Amino acid sequence: MSCITIRNIFIFILTFNFCAALNAQNKSVAQTPPMGWNSYNCFGSAVHENEVRANAGYMAKNLKQYGWQYIVVDFLWSYDNPPGSNIGNPFQKNLEDGSFVPWLAMDKWGRLTPHVNKFPSAFGGKGFKPLAAYVHSLGLKFGIHVMRGIPRQAVWAKSPVLGAKGITADMIADTSSKCPWMNHMYGLDMAKPGAQEYLNSILNLYAQWGVDFIKVDDLSRPYSAAEIEGYKKAIDQCGRPIVFSTSPGATPVNKADHIKQHANMWRMADDFWDEWKAVLQMFDYAKEWEGTGGPGHWPDCDMIQIGKLSKRGPVGKERYSRFTRDEEYTHMTFWSIYRSPLMLGGNLPENREQELKLFTNSEVLAVNQHGTNPRQLYKTQNAMAWYSHVPGSKDLYVALFNLGDAQQNVSVDFSALGLKGKIAVRDLWAKQDLGVFDQQYQQKINTHGAALLRVSEKAR
Incomplete structure (x- = not known):
């Protein structure tokens, strides 16, 4: 094999590796x-x-x-x-x-x-x-x-x-x-x-x-x-x-x-x-x-x-x-x-x-x-809920919104999230555990306000 051919192959490999690295680099943003x-x-x-x-x-x-x-x-x-x-x-x-x-x-x-x-x-x-x-x-x-x-x-x-x-x-x-x-x-x-x-x-x-x-x-x-x-x-x-x-x-x-x-x-x-x-x-x-x-x-x-x-x-x-x-x-x-x-x-x-x-x-x-795969759970005239998944666990993030013009309770049914049994709820804005609940959680939310939660199934 001639030196010219080896050199061309070497240049091709370098170019290919550079382009592959660049493509991966751009995909990383x-x-x-x-x-x-x-x-x-x-x-x-x-x-x-x-x-x-x-x-x-x-x-x-x-x-x-x-x-x-x-x-x-x-x-x-x-x-x-x-x-x-x-x-x-x-x-x-x-x-x-x-x-x-x-x-x-x-x-x-x-x-x-x-x-x-x-x-x-x-x-x-x-x-x-x-x-x-x-x-x-x-x-x-x-x-x-x-x-x-x-x-x-x-x-x-x-x-x-x-x-x-x-x-x-x-x-x-x-x-x-x-x-x-x-x-x-x-x-x-x-x-x-x-x-x-x-x-x-x-x-x-x-x-x-x-x-x-x-x-x-x-x-x-x-x-x-x-x-x-x-x-x-x-x-x-x-x-x-x-x-x-x-x-x-x-x-x-x-x-x-x-x-x-x-x-x-x-x-x-x-x-x-x-x-x-x-x-x-x-x-x-x-x-x-x-x-x-x-x-x-x-x-x-x-x-x-x-x-x-x-x-x-x-x-x-x-x-x-x-x-x-x-x-x-x-x-x-x-x-x-x-x-x-x-x-x-x-x-x-x-x-x-x-x-x-x-x-x-x-x-x-x-x-x-x-959070992964955010989805709207429900929306009514006065309230709304969205959720997403916590990676590496069965936990969920849940956001509750008061869309109305007065303070009201906004709730989430755990069954709608696919959760069963005792559910632990944490308030992410307050960084506080709120307790363990059955079937649903509701919170009184101010006008145009929101709550952001992490909910977890307790071990049975």
């Missing part, structure tokens, strides 16, 4: 629902680097030991918000030459970069690499929000596409594909040569920065299957394990098999905010998606609306959550029993003791991270 913080609910499009660092510092000190790990910069980080602005305004075409005003921070390859007025450490073409390195130094992971497609200003500028010789941005854009609420981007025509190379180029850039999580907006309505597949391919080739989240909803339920295959989490609904009616609506969305979650793919109830919200928009005035204390417990209880990703939306340094208590109960968070 989001094996449990991701837990972290996102800047949108408290800062809209106007978050600045010092504020991201402050939230990361708070998480590292107070929350990391409970499993919280992602720090995510939400939308318009390439846009220079004017002083005092709450949200990035749509940019307009320059009447003289057709260029766009204001000009987003962008490199020569048509890839958006962080605006240095918001993120000073990005100066000199460093991008998010310094900020990601800081977040990583705290033992946390770093994420960003991106809009689907390619910047309109890149199309206007005919920016060359990295990795696609002779292809420019205007040759791969689908100018008829536009986000209805943000005029910065065009969709990509994934059938065009160079479209996949463009997505590869931006994911390679994000990998160089040290990004661990991308939230890609405007993929779900209409459902953009080709672009979803394009982002997944780009992630798979970039050499870094990156969680892929699609946003917002409502993701079509009939696309469940497709989205499970290509994304790690997907929004079931439009933006969720701190109103009780939104909680009731989320219960219905969750029922529609029941049974679709599992390691590597999670239906997403949206961010946790608890803490200091809307400091610079985007909805309402600056405030602590409008939820009552009982509604906050219902919020956290349902997101936990359902195994939704948990992304905190409030400004963490302004948390009070009541917020910290909600975010650091290890027994409650275990329901979210480890």
Whole structure:
């Protein structure tokens, strides 16, 4: 056998092993629902680097030991918000030459970069690499929000596409594909040569920065299957394990098999905010998606609306959550029993003791991270129950909800759970054993409140 043949075989084995390792690496992300913080609910499009660092510092000190790990910069980080602005305004075409005003921070390859007025450490073409390195130094992971497609200003500028010789941005854009609420981007025509190379180029850039999580907006309505597949391919080739989240909803339920295959989490609904009616609506969305979650793919109830919200928009005035204390417990209880990703939306340094208590109960968070096969047990006009299985045992997690407008008893029949005999009940929020019960358990629950339990058959 010649040296050339042996060398080729050796190269093939190395390449095969690398690809296999990379594939396994990418499949390893989001094996449990991701837990972290996102800047949108408290800062809209106007978050600045010092504020991201402050939230990361708070998480590292107070929350990391409970499993919280992602720090995510939400939308318009390439846009220079004017002083005092709450949200990035749509940019307009320059009447003289057709260029766009204001000009987003962008490199020569048509890839958006962080605006240095918001993120000073990005100066000199460093991008998010310094900020990601800081977040990583705290033992946390770093994420960003991106809009689907390619910047309109890149199309206007005919920016060359990295990795696609002779292809420019205007040759791969689908100018008829536009986000209805943000005029910065065009969709990509994934059938065009160079479209996949463009997505590869931006994911390679994000990998160089040290990004661990991308939230890609405007993929779900209409459902953009080709672009979803394009982002997944780009992630798979970039050499870094990156969680892929699609946003917002409502993701079509009939696309469940497709989205499970290509994304790690997907929004079931439009933006969720701190109103009780939104909680009731989320219960219905969750029922529609029941049974679709599992390691590597999670239906997403949206961010946790608890803490200091809307400091610079985007909805309402600056405030602590409008939820009552009982509604906050219902919020956290349902997101936990359902195994939704948990992304905190409030400004963490302004948390009070009541917020910290909600975010650091290890027994409650275990329901979210480890409970399996969550299912709705029953729902009436005034009450609801969900349950999931405790891995490695016959125990069950049970969540009881008072949906009515007055305090009432909410119950669970043990036979409906397949349990027999004497049943031990533990209150996970209180971390207290409540006793042993026959046939059923009931608890008086405040208006719009909830209970989260662990129930166990006693040895007979």
